[in-house]
Amino acid sequence: MYDALLNRLIRRLEVDTAPLSEQERDAIASLPLTIRDVAADQDIVREGERPSQCCVVIEGFQCRYKMLRDGERQIMSFHVPGDIPDLQSLFLSTMDHSLGTITPNRVAFIAHEPLRKLIRQQPGIAERLWRETLIDASVFREWITNVGSRDAYTRIAHVICEMYVRLHAVGLTNGTTFQFPITQTELADATGLSTVHVNRSIQQIRADGLIVWERGVCTIPDLKALQDAGMFEPSYLHMRGNVAA
Amino acid sequence: MYDALLNRLIRRLEVDTAPLSEQERDAIASLPLTIRDVAADQDIVREGERPSQCCVVIEGFQCRYKMLRDGERQIMSFHVPGDIPDLQSLFLSTMDHSLGTITPNRVAFIAHEPLRKLIRQQPGIAERLWRETLIDASVFREWITNVGSRDAYTRIAHVICEMYVRLHAVGLTNGTTFQFPITQTELADATGLSTVHVNRSIQQIRADGLIVWERGVCTIPDLKALQDAGMFEPSYLHMRGNVAA
DNA sequence: CGATCCTTTGAGCGAACTCAACTCGGGTGG
DNA sequence: CCACCCGAGTTGAGTTCGCTCAAAGGATCG
Numbered sequence: 196m197y198d199a200l201l202n203r204l205i206r207r208l209e210v211d212t213a214p215l216s217e218q219e220r221d222a223i224a225s226l227p228l229t230i231r232d233v234a235a236d237q238d239i240v241r242e243g244e245r246p247s248q249c250c251v252v253i254e255g256f257q258c259r260y261k262m263l264r265d266g267e268r269q270i271m272s273f274h275v276p277g278d279i280p281d282l283q284s285l286f287l288s289t290m291d292h293s294l295g296t297i298t299p300n301r302v303a304f305i306a307h308e309p310l311r312k313l314i315r316q317q318p319g320i321a322e323r324l325w326r327e328t329l330i331d332a333s334v335f336r337e338w339i340t341n342v343g344s345r346d347a348y349t350r351i352a353h354v355i356c357e358m359y360v361r362l363h364a365v366g367l368t369n370g371t372t373f374q375f376p377i378t379q380t381e382l383a384d385a386t387g388l389s390t391v392h393v394n395r396s397i398q399q400i401r402a403d404g405l406i407v408w409e410r411g412v413c414t415i416p417d418l419k420a421l422q423d424a425g426m427f428e429p430s431y432l433h434m435r436g437n438v439a440a
Numbered sequence: 441m442y443d444a445l446l447n448r449l450i451r452r453l454e455v456d457t458a459p460l461s462e463q464e465r466d467a468i469a470s471l472p473l474t475i476r477d478v479a480a481d482q483d484i485v486r487e488g489e490r491p492s493q494c495c496v497v498i499e500g501f502q503c504r505y506k507m508l509r510d511g512e513r514q515i516m517s518f519h520v521p522g523d524i525p526d527l528q529s530l531f532l533s534t535m536d537h538s539l540g541t542i543t544p545n546r547v548a549f550i551a552h553e554p555l556r557k558l559i560r561q562q563p564g565i566a567e568r569l570w571r572e573t574l575i576d577a578s579v580f581r582e583w584i585t586n587v588g589s590r591d592a593y594t595r596i597a598h599v600i601c602e603m604y605v606r607l608h609a610v611g612l613t614n615g616t617t618f619q620f621p622i623t624q625t626e627l628a629d630a631t632g633l634s635t636v637h638v639n640r641s642i643q644q645i646r647a648d649g650l651i652v653w654e655r656g657v658c659t660i661p662d663l664k665a666l667q668d669a670g671m672f673e674p675s676y677l678h679m680r681g682n683v684a685a
Numbered sequence: 686c687g688a689t690c691c692t693t694t695g696a697g698c699g700a701a702c703t704c705a706a707c708t709c710g711g712g713t714g715g
Numbered sequence: 716c717c718a719c720c721c722g723a724g725t726t727g728a729g730t731t732c733g734c735t736c737a738a739a740g741g742a743t744c745g
Binding site for chain 4: 398
């Protein structure tokens with residue numbers, strides 16, 4: 196199995212818990228994978244489908260979303276390398292939302308069959324994967340709070356903080372600078388705001404010196420200040436010991 | 441083990457999957473339980489705590505919520521009999537939110553220790569419990585959509601539809617009438633609206649003949665109409681075959 | 686039969702929305 | 716290689732949905 200991916204997966208599954216045993220690592224390493232490149236703005240899996248595989252992000256950004264009757268799109272999460280965004284399909288056979296790429300992606304597919312076998316044989320891995328889905332759920336809860344209780348400015352600052360911390364955790368930051376190839380329209384769909392209002396709010400955040408964000412690259416001059424502005428507390432990410440200072 | 445509770449739990453774990461084996465049922469039945477009555481408006485477990493047990497709702501309503509710095513409360517889900525609202529604490533040691541009662545409750549506590557042992561011995565049960573937490577996550581996603589993309593009227597109608605369907609699934613409806621002991625303030629905290637606006641929206645929904653809701657009892661004269669008004673599609677509840685018509 | 690919580694109503698205000706147009710940068714095809 | 720085109724970002728102006736503040740009715744419960 197693809198080495199960098201394997202290491203990233205193992206590192207991820209060990210966050211805030213005991214290290215995996217040799218046997219467990221081997222079991223993961225021997226999972227059959229299909230690596231594939233996917234262009235930007237493509238669906239990996241769509242609402243209503245019954246996928247027979249899970250997807251691990253190797254490179255690129257993805258998002259989960261639902262399309263509403265009125266044509267509106269609600270993005271419910273962004274996904275970055277190391278994430279397994281449709282792990283829930285292992286036990287919820289029909290997708291209740293879609294998963295799509297934002298940028299060009301490299302992804303690894305793992306078929307449900309061998310994965311089910313793996314978790315039966317290695318309950319320790321099952322529990323860590325379960326834990327991953329529980330962290331997903333925790334992030335969803337935080338997003339409910341975000342769209343339900345915070346104003347536009349705070350809401351956007353919060354999402355940026357989250358993305359920074361998650362990217363940092365997988366080594367995709369350089370100081371407080373990181374690739375952030377999300378359009379303002381996507382950010383609007385994620386925060387439940389109009390693009391116009393997102394634009395004006397971002398300008399305000401920029402004017403306050405909290406971010407520099409141009410052409411898909413974002414820098415946070417003062418992380419503490421941005422976290423305050425976004426009412427951001429990383430505990431909901433359950434990355435203890437692995438959170439950016 | 442408390443018979444009614446046991447049957448409810450078993451029925452719940454069998455929704456949309458194969459029946460449990462005799463052995464699995466016995467394993468569940470032999471779990472040590474502590475039954476307790478809890479008054480209304482009490483916390484079962486608080487953000488920041490590290491619980492050593494899970495809670496099964498036997499009677500009453502609960503909600504998960506977060507308190508924000510500014511004193512605002514965001515409710516992220518309601519819970520009804522049969523739910524295990526803090527199951528995630530089995531693998532996420534620190535609570536990222538609080539769980540409290542809305543009405544007086546009867547609850548059963550199951551200590552983490554025997555539960556962990558059970559799921560190691562009975563992977564089939566582990567997977568069904570995992571599935572429960574995945575459905576939770578699905579509901580959270582729907583709530584992100586609800587607060588992010590729908591106007592007040594639709595949002596409230598949607599929550600009422602969800603509660604109806606979930607209560608129906610556990611046999612707590614009588615036709616389309618059900619106990620719905622949520623205050624408008626709680627509904628406001630759940631939908632990210634002000635109580636005043638919730639009140640006016642409810643009056644509108646009432647005036648449109650979609651609900652009759654007085655003194656904690658709600659009737660839905662025309663379920664289809666309310667579902668349309670709330671843009672409600674029950675698929676996200678993953679109750680196939682068990683959904684109210 | 687108060688006390689208290691919940692619901693309801695009125696009035697003014699403001700955050701976020703819609704619609705519309707303009708700019709800018711990068712890609713592409715003639 | 717340049718002109719065009721298209722998507723993303725930006726700006727302006729007017730509108731609206733939902734908010735705040737305040738106070739008055741109901742219901743429920745010691």
